[in-house]
Amino acid sequence: MVYARKLGTTTYTFQVSGRLWRNSLIMVDRETGTFWSQVTGRAIDGTHRGSQLEKIASVETTWKKWREAHPETALLKKSEAVSASHYQRYFDDPERMGLFRAQWLAEKMPGKTMVYGAAIGPHALAVTDEALEDRLAEGTLGDAQVVLARGRDGGVRGFVARAGGESITFSRDSGSGNYSDSSGSTWDLDSGRCVAGPRSGERLEVVAVTPVYWFAWSNFYPNTQVIDH
Amino acid sequence: MIDAGNQIPQGTKVYASQWRIDVKRTIGFAVLMGLVGLPWSLAERPEPQVVATIGGDDVYQVLPVGAIPAIDEPEFVSGAEADRQMRPKEPVLGVVVDGEARAYSLWQLDAHEIVNDEIAGSAIAATW
Numbered sequence: 558m559v560y561a562r563k564l565g566t567t568t569y570t571f572q573v574s575g576r577l578w579r580n581s582l583i584m585v586d587r588e589t590g591t592f593w594s595q596v597t598g599r600a601i602d603g604t605h606r607g608s609q610l611e612k613i614a615s616v617e618t619t620w621k622k623w624r625e626a627h628p629e630t631a632l633l634k635k636s637e638a639v640s641a642s643h644y645q646r647y648f649d650d651p652e653r654m655g656l657f658r659a660q661w662l663a664e665k666m667p668g669k670t671m672v673y674g675a676a677i678g679p680h681a682l683a684v685t686d687e688a689l690e691d692r693l694a695e696g697t698l699g700d701a702q703v704v705l706a707r708g709r710d711g712g713v714r715g716f717v718a719r720a721g722g723e724s725i726t727f728s729r730d731s732g733s734g735n736y737s738d739s740s741g742s743t744w745d746l747d748s749g750r751c752v753a754g755p756r757s758g759e760r761l762e763v764v765a766v767t768p769v770y771w772f773a774w775s776n777f778y779p780n781t782q783v784i785d786h
Numbered sequence: 787m788i789d790a791g792n793q794i795p796q797g798t799k800v801y802a803s804q805w806r807i808d809v810k811r812t813i814g815f816a817v818l819m820g821l822v823g824l825p826w827s828l829a830e831r832p833e834p835q836v837v838a839t840i841g842g843d844d845v846y847q848v849l850p851v852g853a854i855p856a857i858d859e860p861e862f863v864s865g866a867e868a869d870r871q872m873r874p875k876e877p878v879l880g881v882v883v884d885g886e887a888r889a890y891s892l893w894q895l896d897a898h899e900i901v902n903d904e905i906a907g908s909a910i911a912a913t914w
Contacts, residue, residue: 560913561909562909573851573852574851575853576847576848577834578840595913601841610911613883615879616880617880618880624872630864630887630888631863632864633888660843
């Protein structure tokens, strides 16, 4: 997950607080000591309690796919050799779900199922990795129709499916990997930009997507909409 | 004579639930993997403390602040040097801001969790 560090006119720097809440990282800013949830970007305790950091769309994928889709990419330099995840055993064990019990755990599917979560205010939806595969998933967040799509770089991005005040339904073009709408416009859902047709140049509003284990997402959003097929 | 099979030595905590045992195992595992280098041994490690309850869920202090060090002055490589540092299937967190693409190895972020970064003039926090 990626967040803007600027709130109002102040730029914050974040540390790892060593605290866990709902089985997820709590960040703490150096400037005010406010505690922020990594999953929601909301301040849960301290001076800025109730404030919300702006989410910036990001993806999880493999280096190979990312590098092919973004050949000019910069990479955070490694100062030491790392050749595996510290947490691989944790990832591989279906029984180990975080460290602590949270009050909510929706038992709709196994806790370690990987989902793509998106939220606007109190509204949340989760799409299973299996359900998404290569296609597009359509859901609702409050009043907004949203789509989640897997891009050429393997990452999943979300958008509000609306342009020029109208709702859009997308269908995938075979071959190009782009999507068409009923106006005959062509959309690139890696960037959310309309690349051809009457809506050419328009941009969809971005909805940040969080790849997350189901148990953690349901710790935060027990009433989340689920798209699993 | 003490029968070790039947008696619990004084001062030993009896765990009420599997959850707490799991906590200890997981933290112990992290320490064994060198994830966190702390000044005290595992035997003396304090239990995670509930420091607050927010929205009905407890907040646990598991490690001291900054025990997992965030990266504040990130450096970057690209091109062939980036390829040399990475494996093809290595998972990354990827972000594009104003056309500028950046990737962070998730294996590397295991030990840092937060990068205080700036892309195309925008201050961002990449978190894992």
